[in-house]
Amino acid sequence: MVMIETKAERMVINMGPHHPSMHGVLRLIVTLDGENVVDCEPVLGYLHRSMEKIAENRTIIQYLPYVTRWDYLATMFTEAITVNAPEKLADVPVPRRASYIRMIMLELSRIASHLLWLGTFVADIGAQTPFFYVFREREMIYDLFEAATGMRMMHNYFRIGGVAADLPYGWLEKCEDYCHYQLDKIEEYEKLMTNNPIFRKRVEGIGRISKEEAINWGLSGPMLRASGVKWDLRKVDHYELYDELDWELQWATEGDCLARYFVRVREMRESCKMVLQCIKQIPGGSYENLEAQRVLGGPKSEWNSPEYQFISKKPSPTFKVPNGENYVRVEAPKGELGVYLIGENNVFPWRWKIRPPGFINLQVLPQLVRGMKIADIMAILGSVDIIMGEVDR
Amino acid sequence: MNGIDLQQSFVGLLTGLGLTQGVARAVWMPLPMLLVVLVVTVGALASTWLERKISAAAQQRIGPEYAGPFGLAIPAADVVKLLIKQTTVPAQSDPLLFVLGPVIVFISVFLSFLVIPFGQNLVISDVTTGVFLVIAISSIAPIGLLMAGYSSNNKYSLLGGLRAAAQSISYEIPLALAALAVVMMSNNLSTIDIVNQQAGLGILSWNVWRQPIGFVIFMIAVLAECERIPFDLPEAEEELVAGYQTEYSGVNFMLFYGASYANLFLSALLVAILYLGGWELPFPIDRVAEIFRIPESSTIWQIVAAFLGVTMILLKAFAFIFLAILLRWTVPRVRIDQLLDLGWKFLLPIGLVNLLITAALKLAFPVAFGG
Numbered sequence: 031m032v033m034i035e036t037k038a039e040r041m042v043i044n045m046g047p048h049h050p051s052m053h054g055v056l057r058l059i060v061t062l063d064g065e066n067v068v069d070c071e072p073v074l075g076y077l078h079r080s081m082e083k084i085a086e087n088r089t090i091i092q093y094l095p096y097v098t099r100w101d102y103l104a105t106m107f108t109e110a111i112t113v114n115a116p117e118k119l120a121d122v123p124v125p126r127r128a129s130y131i132r133m134i135m136l137e138l139s140r141i142a143s144h145l146l147w148l149g150t151f152v153a154d155i156g157a158q159t160p161f162f163y164v165f166r167e168r169e170m171i172y173d174l175f176e177a178a179t180g181m182r183m184m185h186n187y188f189r190i191g192g193v194a195a196d197l198p199y200g201w202l203e204k205c206e207d208y209c210h211y212q213l214d215k216i217e218e219y220e221k222l223m224t225n226n227p228i229f230r231k232r233v234e235g236i237g238r239i240s241k242e243e244a245i246n247w248g249l250s251g252p253m254l255r256a257s258g259v260k261w262d263l264r265k266v267d268h269y270e271l272y273d274e275l276d277w278e279l280q281w282a283t284e285g286d287c288l289a290r291y292f293v294r295v296r297e298m299r300e301s302c303k304m305v306l307q308c309i310k311q312i313p314g315g316s317y318e319n320l321e322a323q324r325v326l327g328g329p330k331s332e333w334n335s336p337e338y339q340f341i342s343k344k345p346s347p348t349f350k351v352p353n354g355e356n357y358v359r360v361e362a363p364k365g366e367l368g369v370y371l372i373g374e375n376n377v378f379p380w381r382w383k384i385r386p387p388g389f390i391n392l393q394v395l396p397q398l399v400r401g402m403k404i405a406d407i408m409a410i411l412g413s414v415d416i417i418m419g420e421v422d423r
Numbered sequence: 424m425n426g427i428d429l430q431q432s433f434v435g436l437l438t439g440l441g442l443t444q445g446v447a448r449a450v451w452m453p454l455p456m457l458l459v460v461l462v463v464t465v466g467a468l469a470s471t472w473l474e475r476k477i478s479a480a481a482q483q484r485i486g487p488e489y490a491g492p493f494g495l496a497i498p499a500a501d502v503v504k505l506l507i508k509q510t511t512v513p514a515q516s517d518p519l520l521f522v523l524g525p526v527i528v529f530i531s532v533f534l535s536f537l538v539i540p541f542g543q544n545l546v547i548s549d550v551t552t553g554v555f556l557v558i559a560i561s562s563i564a565p566i567g568l569l570m571a572g573y574s575s576n577n578k579y580s581l582l583g584g585l586r587a588a589a590q591s592i593s594y595e596i597p598l599a600l601a602a603l604a605v606v607m608m609s610n611n612l613s614t615i616d617i618v619n620q621q622a623g624l625g626i627l628s629w630n631v632w633r634q635p636i637g638f639v640i641f642m643i644a645v646l647a648e649c650e651r652i653p654f655d656l657p658e659a660e661e662e663l664v665a666g667y668q669t670e671y672s673g674v675n676f677m678l679f680y681g682a683s684y685a686n687l688f689l690s691a692l693l694v695a696i697l698y699l700g701g702w703e704l705p706f707p708i709d710r711v712a713e714i715f716r717i718p719e720s721s722t723i724w725q726i727v728a729a730f731l732g733v734t735m736i737l738l739k740a741f742a743f744i745f746l747a748i749l750l751r752w753t754v755p756r757v758r759i760d761q762l763l764d765l766g767w768k769f770l771l772p773i774g775l776v777n778l779l780i781t782a783a784l785k786l787a788f789p790v791a792f793g794g
Contacts, residue, residue, distance in 0.1 A: 156661065158482075231757070232756075404582070404663075
């Protein structure tokens with residue numbers, strides 16, 4: 031007897047670097063069996079700009095304008111890590127007010143990043159409208175940034191030992207208004223999306239990562255916390271003054287796209303509350319270390335001499351990265367953003383290794399999409415939250 | 424129930440001028456066709472304008488503003504732009520199928536309007552198999568989509584074309600089943616008779632009350648046939664770039680684009696005819712005439728009634744279009760397996776059960792269910 035056999039040819043399809051949902055220039059070489067994904071191979075490097083090499087012949091001050099181009103949606107974090115690394119190496123203290131300003135900026139930046147993630151994630155599974163809603167709110171954060179730093183995205187605001195400028199008059203009140211407004215709007219997004227049956231069906235149980243897998247793949251940030259690991263560097267490392275705030279770590283146990291959605295949405299709420307607390311608790315004083323030293327030292331302080339008084343009270347452009355090496359990390363919206371810095375008592379760092387969270391988190395993608403449908407690639411990739419500027423650096 | 428008969432009066436006018444009956448009919452024939460094509464085109468263009476304006480309102484934007492009052496000239500600008508653009512045919516493609524694909528889709532959609540009535544006598548042709556014809560013709564469109572997807576020499580297009588075919592096949596059946604239940608109640612396939620069967624008690628006699636399940640099935644299936652979010656998988660932007668339209672530009676793209684909106688308009692009219700009483704007003708208009716002691720045969724009353732009827736059917740159709748547009752900008756897209764599951768495992772059995780219930784009710788209550 032002759033059996034009729036049907037055999038589907040496998041199709042290799044090239045998604046990207048130019049594709050509507052590849053978040054920039056990610057390229058996926060996907061092998062398809064009908065609608066099912068058999069294999070997926072990411073190709074990186076289309077946005078590589080030698081960020082680490084550039085750092086090796088720039089002073090920290092010179093390098094600061096570059097760093098906002100790593101993760102251009104969570105810009106404050108890249109600046110924070112760029113100043114934190116030499117600060118820790120050279121033991122530069124940060125005044126309390128500066129630390130509070132930094133915390134406000136960081137949390138606002140986290141909200142901005144999560145907002146944009148929310149928009150693109152939901153757009154990736156087909157709902158276009160929330161994208162406009164999140165941009166409406168994100169715009170306000172950028173207005174606040176503009177008022178405080180002079181720039182909307184590429185702020186160049188953090189400095190070794192503090193920040194570049196104090197907050198303008200009335201800024202904190204505006205910021206407080208914004209936080210209350212944002213809390214309402216998060217409710218609105220949840221009403222629109224969380225219980226939408228189509229949305230639930232598209233993300234529930236998709237791209238599941240177990241706790242062990244998440245740790246073994248080196249995931250961090252919401253990707254890790256959604257898999258049931260209570261790991262947040264703000265709690266673990268006690269950097270800045272996060273311990274003075276009353277906040278809770280957000281996590282979930284399911285490890286699927288929906289859990290990651292919940293973690294990020296709740297983190298936005300938590301960040302709003304943290305900013306509100308910061309606004310209440312922020313002390314007066316100097317926004318920058320040398321100024322603080324001058325006030326502390328009185329009239330005879332070496333920082334009171336004309337040179338520092340009138341020429342460069344700000345962190346010196348000739349700040350030398352001392353001998354030694356260290357790894358410093360912050361909890362960026364996408365995960366653990368770290369810098370491994372080696373200094374040799376020179377104005378230029380000898381080595382500046384960036385540990386971008388998106389790059390490490392992206393590694394897990396091929397094994398998550400194998401055996402799923404084409405449409406799930408977008409849902410999973412969206413839930414990983416990558417920014418190619420940071421992945422390729 | 425006899426509205427004005429434009430054909431008779433026109434032919435009568437021409438024969439009065441000395442033409443023979445045959446010539447007069449031949450002169451008449453292209454007029455309603457041209458008129459319907461015009462109405463459909465305008466309806467499709469209006470739908471694109473509504474799409475832009477409603478999506479803008481949903482997204483807190485303003486939408487087109489400068490092209491004409493309220494941006495009303497933007498559809499015309501679209502058409503002009505697409506007409507001027509160069510039509511590219513990709514290398515290594517099958518040029519014949521590539522050009523034929525959009526044409527088939529476009530023609531099949533416009534052909535369906537043959538049996539869509541806008542009033543008692545405002546229809547190109549009252550075919551006795553009207554509903555059947557619409558369903559039969561609408562199955563031709565996926566062939567065009569498949570041709571476009573196959574001939575484009577593009578993997579996204581191929582996937583989009585295959586998805587379009589799979590989707591059409593699985594939603595055609597629930598669509599036909601839902602329509603069949605209506606047909607069973609009116610004992611007739613003619614679209615005009617289906618509407619007439621819903622007349623009498625105004626809004627109460629509309630089919631939507633007697634066929635609530637069928638109405639929902641029909642709405643879902645029709646949305647899937649129109650390939651709109653949540654069922655726009657064949658052209659899913661985030662997955663397949665633009666699906667079967669990926670390689671199309673200029674006039675060929677316009678045919679696809681126009682056909683998709685004309686199809687939406689067609690579906691909306693079908694919903695209005697099958698379930699919402701077509702051109703009937705929410706209250707029985709004959710009674711109004713009786714109250715005001717207007718003779719039903721008077722020409723002015725006939726014209727007013729016809730005008731009200733056309734307004735009503737367009738109003739109902741655009742209410743559906745509004746719903747479809749609002750839905751498109753609210754919900755995400757379903758996945759292909761969920762789409763097929765919904766079609767085969769949910770809508771199809773429910774449609775069959777609905778058909779059975781309708782048959783049973785027809786036997787039990789022949790008065791209410793058209794025995």
